[in-house]
Amino acid sequence: AAAGRFTGPGAAPAVPSDDDRVALAQFAGVRVLLVEDNPVGALLARTLLRREGCVVETAATGHEAIQAMKRARFDLVFMDMRMPGMDGPSAARAIRAAGDETPIVALTANAFAEDRRTCLQAGMNDHLVKPLELDALRIALTRWTNRPSRAKVA
Secondary structure, three states, rough: OOOOOOOOOOOOOOOHHHHHHHHHOOOOOOOEEOOOOOHHHHHHHHHHHHOOOOOEEEEEEEEHEEEHHHHHHOOEEEOOOOOOOEEEHHHHHHHOOOOOOOEEHHHHHHHOOOOOHHHOOOOEEEEOOOOOOOHHHHHHHEEEHHOOOOOOOO
């Protein structure tokens, strides 16, 4: 039975499946590339994004991000600033040099103005401070995917 429908007289509604929840999610179908080398950080961000309905592909390095961008189209990229090999700003510059204008949101543990400048100078569109907070993530998704936000307004 479909979620919320009764299967007969006096029957309880079926419990919504994960697929039903994703179909009702605000950002259902938004394709996100998550570039994060820290497994715990990647798990947290991937979980939050999927709960919002996003379809998430992950990459652990800047080089992997560039390859993923060549393989598939994404609506939004969340990219860690500091990764081994090729860092986030270098990967963003390479993505922009290839002519890709997909919005890129930097993920950084630092909230300093200098970090924000570095992100913007590399061609990134925005930045979020880690650890990620759900409302900040929703605001970024809204801003860069043009979907309305359910984030709490302070």
